[in-house]
Amino acid sequence: MTDQPTLITGRAFWRGFRRNRIAVAGLAMLLIALAAAVFAPAVAPYDPYAPVAITVESIYQRPGPAHWLGTDDAGKDVLSNFIFGARVSLTVGIFASFISVVIGGLIGISAGYFGGRLERWLMRFTDFMLVIPDLPLIVVIVAITRPSLTNIILVIGLLGWTTTARLVRSQTLSIKERKFVLRARSIGAGHLHILRRHIFPLVLPLLVVNSVLIISLAILNESTLSFLGLSDPTRISWGQMLNYAFERGAMSSRAWWVLVTPGFGIVWLVLGFTLLGHGLEQVLNPRTEWHHLTDHPRMVSLPAPLNPQP
Amino acid sequence: MTPALRLVSLKKHFAAGRAGFFHRDPRLVHAVDGISLEVAHGEILALVGESGCGKSTLALTLLGLEKPTSGEIHFEGTDVTHLRGAALKDMHRRIQMVFQDPYESLNPMMTVEEAVAEPLEVHSLLKNSAARRTRVIQALEDAGLKPADSFLDRLPHQLSGGQRQRVVIAAALVLEPTILLADEPVSMLDVSIRAEILNLLAEIRARRSITILFITHDFGTIAHFADRIAVMYLGRIVEIGATEEVLRDPQHPYTQALLSAVPVPNPRLRQKRLILQGETPNPIDLPSGCRFHPRCPVAEDRCRLTDPPAVPLSATHSAACLLVED
Ligand SMILES: Nc1ncnc2c1ncn2[C@@H]1O[C@H](COP(=O)(O)OP(=O)(O)OP(=O)(O)O)[C@@H](O)[C@H]1O
Numbered sequence: 001m002t003d004q005p006t007l008i009t010g011r012a013f014w015r016g017f018r019r020n021r022i023a024v025a026g027l028a029m030l031l032i033a034l035a036a037a038v039f040a041p042a043v044a045p046y047d048p049y050a051p052v053a054i055t056v057e058s059i060y061q062r063p064g065p066a067h068w069l070g071t072d073d074a075g076k077d078v079l080s081n082f083i084f085g086a087r088v089s090l091t092v093g094i095f096a097s098f099i100s101v102v103i104g105g106l107i108g109i110s111a112g113y114f115g116g117r118l119e120r121w122l123m124r125f126t127d128f129m130l131v132i133p134d135l136p137l138i139v140v141i142v143a144i145t146r147p148s149l150t151n152i153i154l155v156i157g158l159l160g161w162t163t164t165a166r167l168v169r170s171q172t173l174s175i176k177e178r179k180f181v182l183r184a185r186s187i188g189a190g191h192l193h194i195l196r197r198h199i200f201p202l203v204l205p206l207l208v209v210n211s212v213l214i215i216s217l218a219i220l221n222e223s224t225l226s227f228l229g230l231s232d233p234t235r236i237s238w239g240q241m242l243n244y245a246f247e248r249g250a251m252s253s254r255a256w257w258v259l260v261t262p263g264f265g266i267v268w269l270v271l272g273f274t275l276l277g278h279g280l281e282q283v284l285n286p287r288t289e290w291h292h293l294t295d296h297p298r299m300v301s302l303p304a305p306l307n308p309q310p
Numbered sequence: 311m312t313p314a315l316r317l318v319s320l321k322k323h324f325a326a327g328r329a330g331f332f333h334r335d336p337r338l339v340h341a342v343d344g345i346s347l348e349v350a351h352g353e354i355l356a357l358v359g360e361s362g363c364g365k366s367t368l369a370l371t372l373l374g375l376e377k378p379t380s381g382e383i384h385f386e387g388t389d390v391t392h393l394r395g396a397a398l399k400d401m402h403r404r405i406q407m408v409f410q411d412p413y414e415s416l417n418p419m420m421t422v423e424e425a426v427a428e429p430l431e432v433h434s435l436l437k438n439s440a441a442r443r444t445r446v447i448q449a450l451e452d453a454g455l456k457p458a459d460s461f462l463d464r465l466p467h468q469l470s471g472g473q474r475q476r477v478v479i480a481a482a483l484v485l486e487p488t489i490l491l492a493d494e495p496v497s498m499l500d501v502s503i504r505a506e507i508l509n510l511l512a513e514i515r516a517r518r519s520i521t522i523l524f525i526t527h528d529f530g531t532i533a534h535f536a537d538r539i540a541v542m543y544l545g546r547i548v549e550i551g552a553t554e555e556v557l558r559d560p561q562h563p564y565t566q567a568l569l570s571a572v573p574v575p576n577p578r579l580r581q582k583r584l585i586l587q588g589e590t591p592n593p594i595d596l597p598s599g600c601r602f603h604p605r606c607p608v609a610e611d612r613c614r615l616t617d618p619p620a621v622p623l624s625a626t627h628s629a630a631c632l633l634v635e636d
């Protein structure tokens with residue numbers, strides 16, 4: 001049996017994608033979040049960055065007609081904070097994951113394709129980075145540097161590439177051994193040509209799936225950082241909302257809405273990206289869903305009738 | 311006239327084990343172990359031998375994908391053994407290969423047009439896309455894919471095995487090479503399609519007077535097709551001659567054994583079957599003397615001691631066996 005190829009022609013991909021409920025559900029969840037984040041100023045009932053005069057009555061107001069999700073310890077509208085908070089999570093998630101996937105992809109492809117000493121050193125480095133627990137290191141570095149949005153993205157991105165590198169390396173190793181790469185070499189093709197035309201297109205689906213899955217990890221890391229108080233003070237984020245809630249007596253005020261709302265947001269995004277990632281994996285990985293992608297007519301074998309009744 | 315290809319005691323040895331850091335396996339795999347050969351322009355030479363005798367290694371060495379351990383490769387009169395860089399790449403334009411497995415030798419994500427145009431892209435030829443497409447269509451038609459336009463945008467999984475092999479052949483022809491190496495190009499195909507592909511290769515040879523080195527382990531496919539046959543055993547050529555001579559009058563006991571295993575339709579021509587004794591040879595520990603002697607049905611004591619040279623039997627026919635001298 002030859003290894004079934006990974007295949008993405010546009011139309012076949014969409015057909016497979018639409019049939020995959022997990023992927024569609026994930027994408028729908030993410031589109032809602034994305035729309036909220038992009039159009040936050042239009043969607044949010046209040047401007048969370050506008051100063052408000054705090055009165056005793058305005059803090060920790062229960063959800064009601066004026067504030068659908070109540071107010072927080074500073075008298076601000078929780079729903080508006082929640083909508084604007086999606087921006088930070090999505091920005092950090094997408095950019096950090098992009099950095100991770102580019103680094104992991106480069107390291108994985110170079111190690112797998114060139115092999116030899118380069119591979120040994122790169123993989124030793126990867127293993128070293130893999131055994132360091134990510135989160136404590138991220139916390140330490142962000143605490144030492146300033147917790148600005150850029151710093152948070154860089155630190156999460158620069159530490160999150162190890163699994164990508166390992167996956168891409170093993171995929172590259174198996175593609176490299178395939179006959180069409182040998183045929184390209186026999187034509188006289190150089191490394192650049194082979195990497196660009198043969199290796200990269202076949203690694204790409206893996207990179208796409210991986211980047212989507214890594215976004216949810218990055219979002220969780222960012223939320224944890226903010227929850228621990230390491231957030232960009234100039235921007236509202238869900239982790240930061242949780243942090244303030246815990247530090248400023250939401251529990252004793254029984255203001256459950258300040259806790260549940262950002263928590264729900266984090267779960268929503270992480271779940272959305274995870275569903276989309278696994279759905280894409282099924283669509284793109286021919287071993288699970290190969291038949292969705294083939295264009296040629298399949299032979300349909302009808303089950304033979306059981307023993308004819310006498 | 312200078313031959314299209316001339317090999318002078320070409321050898322390719324591999325390290326038997328993976329080179330460890332502390333211990334190195336000193337043994338060698340003698341995949342190709344001293345091949346001297348001349349192939350004329352426009353000739354079809356069939357290279358026959360059992361699995362593991364070094365046929366594919368020889369092809370890869372000719373392509374410059376494996377560096378020869380020793381010996382020389384002359385290509386149209388020039389020594390190309392030690393070419394590197396741009397000169398090697400230029401040589402690749404003139405020697406092309408068709409691989410055994412048409413299912414694996416096409417990138418599943420490249421269309422037929424991209425696959426056939428790839429050699430042009432690699433060698434930066436015909437950068438004008440219209441001219442490139444004309445050349446691709448020409449090559450596809452030469453390879454028997456008609457109408458060629460309807461194949462351009464197809465992906466490999468939309469083609470049958472025979473069509474894929476035709477695409478591979480078209481890609482090999484697009485640079486107009488002088489030598490085509492075909493490594494078991496039909497063994498993975500349905501029997502019904504084999505003859506078509508063989509006819510195609512014969513037709514291409516007739517039209518372009520291209521030289522074809524046809525690698526196979528099956529005498530049946532080549533009888534009507536090859537001009538000459540070279541029989542390989544453990545990295546060496548043990549018998550070579552015109553197809554007629556080798557098939558009618560095989561001289562080396564190994565050739566005789568191989569031929570006696572081929573089913574012959576006419577019972578009157580059927581000979582006594584020679585069954586090869588012993589194990590499939592191992593190219594690491596070569597037998598002393600004649601490397602065929604442990605399996606040879608007619609071996610004598612001297613075969614254990616002397617490595618037989620090629621003995622000429624006619625102008626075109628020779629066999630490396632001590633017993634043919636008598
Ligand atoms: N890269 C390599 N490293 C070590 N040994 C090798 C390598 N390539 C081939 N060999 C060995 O060299 C010998 C000849 O192999 P080769 O593939 O040339 O045989 P072949 O005649 O093409 O066989 P087949 O008919 O099965 O294709 C085999 O014993 C093989 O194991």
Ligand SMILES: [Mg+2]
Nearest residue numbers: 365366367493
């Ligand atoms: Mg072979």
